[in-house]
Amino acid sequence: xxxxxxxxxxxxxxxxxxxxPSCTKPTIWLVKEAGARAVVKDYSxxxxxxxxxxxxxxxxxxxxxxxxxxxxxxIPTFYRVIDxxxxxxxxxxxxxxxxxxxxLKLPKAFFDVLKDIVDNFHRRGLAHCDxxxxxxxxxxxxxxxxxLDWNASISEKEFRFFPLNLIFRRFLLDDYMAxxxxxxxxxxxxxxxxxxxxxxxRCPVEKGVRAINYRLRKIFKNSNKPSVY
Ligand SMILES: Nc1ncnc2c1ncn2[C@@H]1O[C@H](COP(=O)(O)OP(=O)(O)O)[C@@H](O)[C@H]1O
Ligand SMILES: [Mg+2]
Numbered sequence: 180x181x182x183x184x185x186x187x188x189x190x191x192x193x194x195x196x197x198x199x200p201s202c203t204k205p206t207i208w209l210v211k212e213a214g215a216r217a218v219v220k221d222y223s224x225x226x227x228x229x230x231x232x233x234x235x236x237x238x239x240x241x242x243x244x245x246x247x248x249x250x251x252x253x254i255p256t257f258y259r260v261i262d263x264x265x266x267x268x269x270x271x272x273x274x275x276x277x278x279x280x281x282x283l284k285l286p287k288a289f290f291d292v293l294k295d296i297v298d299n300f301h302r303r304g305l306a307h308c309d310x311x312x313x314x315x316x317x318x319x320x321x322x323x324x325x326x327l328d329w330n331a332s333i334s335e336k337e338f339r340f341f342p343l344n345l346i347f348r349r350f351l352l353d354d355y356m357a358x359x360x361x362x363x364x365x366x367x368x369x370x371x372x373x374x375x376x377x378x379x380x381r382c383p384v385e386k387g388v389r390a391i392n393y394r395l396r397k398i399f400k401n402s403n404k405p406s407v408y
Contacts, residue, residue: 180217180259181258181259184219184261185261185262186221189208189210192210193209193210194211195209196208196209200225201225202225202229203225203229203233204225205221205265206219206221207221208221209270210267216269216270216272217258217267217268218268218269218270219261219265221264222235222237222264222265234264235264237330238260238264238330239263241332242257242260244330244332245268245329247303247304248303248305251296251300252299253295254325255268256268271317271325272320273318273319273320273325274318276318277313278313283365286322289323290369293324294355294358296324297354300326304335304336306332306333306347307332307350308350308392309331309396310326310353310354311353311360312328313360313361333347359378360378362374363375
C-alpha cells in the first residue's frame, strides 16, 4: 500500500496537511490511494542536521514499534517508511483528545477499551512512554480510542538488564497512570481515591526517571513542556 509514494510527490499527491512544516516537528500530510487513507509523518521538511540525525532516528524508532504492534486493535496500521525520513500510517478518522477539554464527556467504556489496548501492547513488550501527552490518544469516529505516536516507546528486550528493567517497569506503570490522567479529565467521578493517590504519588526513582525522560524529550522533540505532570 502506498508503495509508489515518494517524498517529492507529497505536495501534489496529498489532499491536505494536518500540521505544517516546522524546524523540529514532522509535517503531517494526508494522502489517499485506491480508497485507503494515510497520514505521512514527514521529517524531510525539517532543517538538514535535525532531519538527518534526529529525524532518521525517530522514524527508525517509530517504525520498529509499529512493526511490533501490527494487528493490534486501537493501533493504526503501519504501511511503510519513505527514504528513512517519513512514515506512512493508516489515517484514523476522528480527532485527537485535547488538554483541558471540558465540554467533551467520554463513556467509561472508552477507558475500558483503552486499558485493553495498553494491556495488549505491554504483552507485545512495549511501553508507550508518552501516553500522558493527551493528543497521542485519538477519539475515533467509531467512538473508540486509538494510540498514536510511538517514537518515544521502549521495548522490554532493550531494557531487560538491571537497572533498565526497573525503568521499563516504571514506564509500564506510567502508561496506566496516563489512563487515570485522562479519566480525571473526562470522567473524574469514576476515579477511585486509591487511583488518585497512585497518580499523585512520586517516589524518588520516579522523579529521576521523569527528569531524564523530560530532558530526552526536550532534545528529541524540542518540546517546551513536559508531557507528564
Ligand atoms: N494515524 C493517524 N490518524 C489520524 N491522525 C493522526 C495520525 N497520526 C497522527 N495524527 C495526528 O497528528 C498529530 C501529530 O502526530 P504525532 O504522531 O503525535 O506526532 P508528534 O510526534 O509530532 O507528536 C496527532 O496528535 C494527531 O492529531
Ligand atoms: Mg504526538
